[in-house]
Amino acid sequence: MSEPVISLRGVRAELGSRPVLRGIDLTVNSGEVVALLGANGSGKSTAIRTIIGQVPVSDGEIELFGAPRRRFRDWARVGYVPQRTTAAGGVPATVTEIVSSGRLSRARFGVLRKADHEAVRRALELVGMADRAKDSVNALSGGQHQRVLIARALAAEPELLIMDEPMAGVDLASQEVLAHTLRQQVAAGTTVLLVLHELGPLEPLIDRAVVLRDGCVQHDGPPPKAVGQHALPGHDHVHPHAAHDAEPIRTGLLS
Amino acid sequence: MDLLNYAFMQRALLAAVLVGITAPAVGIYLVQRRQALMGDGIGHVAMTGVGLGFLLSWSPVWMATLVSVIGAVAMELIRWYGKTRGDIALAMLFYGGMAGGVMFINLAPTGSNANLMSYLFGSLSTVSESDVTAICALAAFVVLVTLGLRRQLFAVSQDEEFARVTGLPVRALNLLTAVTAAVTVTVAMRVVGLLLVSALMVVPVAAAQQLSRSFAATFAIAVAIGVTVTIGGTVTSYYQDVPPGATIVLLTIAAFVALTVLAAPLARRRARATAAAHPAGDPAECVIPASREADGKVGV
Numbered sequence: 001m002s003e004p005v006i007s008l009r010g011v012r013a014e015l016g017s018r019p020v021l022r023g024i025d026l027t028v029n030s031g032e033v034v035a036l037l038g039a040n041g042s043g044k045s046t047a048i049r050t051i052i053g054q055v056p057v058s059d060g061e062i063e064l065f066g067a068p069r070r071r072f073r074d075w076a077r078v079g080y081v082p083q084r085t086t087a088a089g090g091v092p093a094t095v096t097e098i099v100s101s102g103r104l105s106r107a108r109f110g111v112l113r114k115a116d117h118e119a120v121r122r123a124l125e126l127v128g129m130a131d132r133a134k135d136s137v138n139a140l141s142g143g144q145h146q147r148v149l150i151a152r153a154l155a156a157e158p159e160l161l162i163m164d165e166p167m168a169g170v171d172l173a174s175q176e177v178l179a180h181t182l183r184q185q186v187a188a189g190t191t192v193l194l195v196l197h198e199l200g201p202l203e204p205l206i207d208r209a210v211v212l213r214d215g216c217v218q219h220d221g222p223p224p225k226a227v228g229q230h231a232l233p234g235h236d237h238v239h240p241h242a243a244h245d246a247e248p249i250r251t252g253l254l255s
Numbered sequence: 256m257d258l259l260n261y262a263f264m265q266r267a268l269l270a271a272v273l274v275g276i277t278a279p280a281v282g283i284y285l286v287q288r289r290q291a292l293m294g295d296g297i298g299h300v301a302m303t304g305v306g307l308g309f310l311l312s313w314s315p316v317w318m319a320t321l322v323s324v325i326g327a328v329a330m331e332l333i334r335w336y337g338k339t340r341g342d343i344a345l346a347m348l349f350y351g352g353m354a355g356g357v358m359f360i361n362l363a364p365t366g367s368n369a370n371l372m373s374y375l376f377g378s379l380s381t382v383s384e385s386d387v388t389a390i391c392a393l394a395a396f397v398v399l400v401t402l403g404l405r406r407q408l409f410a411v412s413q414d415e416e417f418a419r420v421t422g423l424p425v426r427a428l429n430l431l432t433a434v435t436a437a438v439t440v441t442v443a444m445r446v447v448g449l450l451l452v453s454a455l456m457v458v459p460v461a462a463a464q465q466l467s468r469s470f471a472a473t474f475a476i477a478v479a480i481g482v483t484v485t486i487g488g489t490v491t492s493y494y495q496d497v498p499p500g501a502t503i504v505l506l507t508i509a510a511f512v513a514l515t516v517l518a519a520p521l522a523r524r525r526a527r528a529t530a531a532a533h534p535a536g537d538p539a540e541c542v543i544p545a546s547r548e549a550d551g552k553v554g555v
Contacts, residue, residue: 052420075422082416089413091287091460094469101410105421110406136468139526152417162420 003066005030005160005191006051011060013043013050020046022215023060028160033192033205035223038212044195045083047212048164051193052080065160076105079158083165083195087137087148095140095148096133099123102155123154126184128177143174150178154185161185163194167202175201199223258493266387267379267489271503273394274443274455275485279463279477280401281439282456283470284432287412293330293433294453297440299349300326301449302356304441305374309363315374316389320441326352327433335426377448377500379489386445393442400435408432409470446485447500454504455481462511465518468525480510 006028013021020043028034036044049055051062053069062069065077079102087098102123103116112120124130127147132140137148146166153161161182167175179201186192186205199206203223211219258264278294285293304322308315326348333344360371373381382390401408411418411428419425436456443452463476488503 049416052416054416054419073422075420078420080417080420082414084414087414089287090289090291091283091470091473092464092467093409093413097409097470098413101406101413101418102421104406104410104418104423107406110404112406134468139468156421 003030004028004063005032005065006193007061007063008047008051009061011047011050011062012058013046013055014058015046015055020215021050024212024215024217026210026217026220028191028193030191031189033186033207034194035199035202035206035209036193036195036212037197037199037209037224038218042212043215044212045164046215048162048193048195051162052078076156077159079153079156079161081146081149081153081161081163081166083168084149085142085145085169087140087145087152092136092138094134095124095129095137095151096120098137098148099151099155102152105156119157120151120155123151126154126181127151141171141174142169143171146170147174147177150181154181158190160191160193163192165195165197167200168197179205258490263380263382264489264493266382266384267499268486269387270382270390270446271379271485271489271499272482273390274446275481275483276478277394277397277401277439278443278452278455279459279481280474281397281432281436283460283474283477284401284408284412285436286457286460287409287470288432291457292453293327294436294440294456296330296345296349297323297327297437298444298449298452300352301437301440301444302374303352303359304356305371305444305449306356306359306363309365309370310359312363312365314385314389316386316441316444319374319444320389320393320438322352323437323440324434327437328430331429331433334429373448374444375448375450376498377444377446377451379446379492379499382445390442390445393438397435397439397442400431404428404431405474447503451500451504454507455485458504458507458511459484462507462514465511465514466521480507484510 004027006026008024008026011021011024011026012019024043024047026036026047036047038044046055050057051064051069064072065074067074099120100112100116103112103120104110106119107113107116121130121133124133127150129144129147129151132144137145140148146169150163150166153163166178170178182192182202182205194202196202199209206223208221209219209223210217211224259268282291282294285291301319301323303326304319305315307313307322308318311318329348330345333348357371360367407423407428408431410421410423411425412432415425415429418428439456440449440452443455447455459477459480460473462480463473467473467476484503484506488499488506491497491502491506492499
């Protein structure tokens with residue numbers, strides 16, 4: 001048995017006063033690809049965000065590469081793809097500028113050297129965005145935004161990739177590219193923990209699926225087979241999202 | 256250029272140029288974090304510092320720096336901890352700061368509403384030697400932070416959650432941004448006044464965005480616009496006897512409008528060039544995914 005890269009034991013977390021995680025156990029071993037599945041509100045994203053320290057834990061233990069998370073400092077070993085629909089901020093930025101910030105974990109005092117710029121370029125090539133390196137991210141499609149966010153995580157050349165719904169809102173062409181990128185990473189020995197709404201094109205890559213329900217682990221084992229209509233070839237699983245969730249128009253002046 | 260023969264105009268121009276550099280240099284990070292109005296809030300809080308300066312017969316500039324730094328740190332703490340009631344707490348901080356300023360300045364033996372006006376709307380021609388010294392020191396700090404830590408501040412302002420996973424000290428950098436913004440407000444206080452400070456932090460950045468595709472270019476263009484309008488406004492106010500603060504702000508807005516009009520054909524040409532360079536592109540996407548990044552953020 002290889003050593004655990006991520007280990008959660010009895011983790012509880014609250015958002016406000018609402019318990020979202022109610023004692024989660026989760027282990028991801030070196031080289032494994034683990035999918036975290038579950039319905040909206042089951043605690044998938046919160047579980048991921050406790051691992052990176054964005055959501056405080058009220059009870060339980062989290063270890064990264066064998067070290068307690070609070071004392072873990074070796075962040076260059078971790079690549080993180082947050083759940084985003086856009087890589088853009090309030091000010092224009094080029095694809096390279098965004099991806100370069102992923103390299104900061106390896107750069108001393110924020111100074112990027114030649115090797116760092118090369119790593120950024122390689123990360124862009126991995127997701128097929130090298131030809132858009134100098135373009136503003138505002139000119140990209142939703143799928144290309146996601147590719148930029150993944151390149152940003154890959155720029156540090158991490159041993160562990162944590163991804164929160166990398167396929168959400170991504171067009172088919174970009175899904176193929178992402179699946180291909182991920183296959184290469186896994187083949188190179190990268191450990192992956194990813195939140196997915198459905199297995200989709202990544203299914204063949206996944207070693208193990210952990211299904212959450214109401215903040216508890218309901219299933220931990222081989223990925224569940226799709227059933228019924230979901231199993232049909234070419235099934236495109238699209239949920240209508242509530243309109244109030246949509247990105248508001250932001251001018252950057254009044255928000 | 257006979258205006259350079261006067262010592263007060265030399266001081267005024269130096270102060271104006273430093274504001275033209277520092278205000279957009281900090282403002283760009285605030286705009287990037289979508290906290291464009293934070294400068295406005297700090298300006299309100301700084302009023303209490305000015306009032307206290309008069310009341311205690313200390314330098315209003317240094318007192319305003321101290322109080323606005325405390326205020327900016329308080330705002331950052333409210334943003335962390337007061338997720339749901341954060342906006343109410345911020346509103347109270349702003350109005351309390353303003354009211355405190357008016358109250359203290361009226362209690363002060365040497366204070367008067369005329370003094371208050373010079374801090375609210377700027378009083379460039381009365382900038383003293385010691386003001387210039389203070390402004391130079393504070394501006395040097397701002398330039399050092401905004402340029403020296405640009406990659407770190409860019410990462411944190413772009414995506415705080417991701418920045419945490421790169422191991423950056425996110426909270427320290429957020430506090431540093433707040434403190435730098437507070438310092439900039441007091442640098443700009445004598446030039447454009449506390450009520451108009453935010454305009455110089457935000458509008459040059461908004462104007463620069465009309466032309467630029469990258470963060471680096473936006474930064475450079477915004478600072479260039481800032482320096483141009485502050486010099487332009489100061490010189491205009493010398494010849495035309497108009498208030499320099501208001502002139503500078505109106506010039507900045509004019510620059511924004513002019514660049515917006517000029518940039519429209521440029522943007523169209525760029526879009527065509529992009530379409531030509533990437534003919535395959537992406538298929539038209541109908542699924543617009545929901546955004547969750549705004550969760551838990553309190554806009555300032």
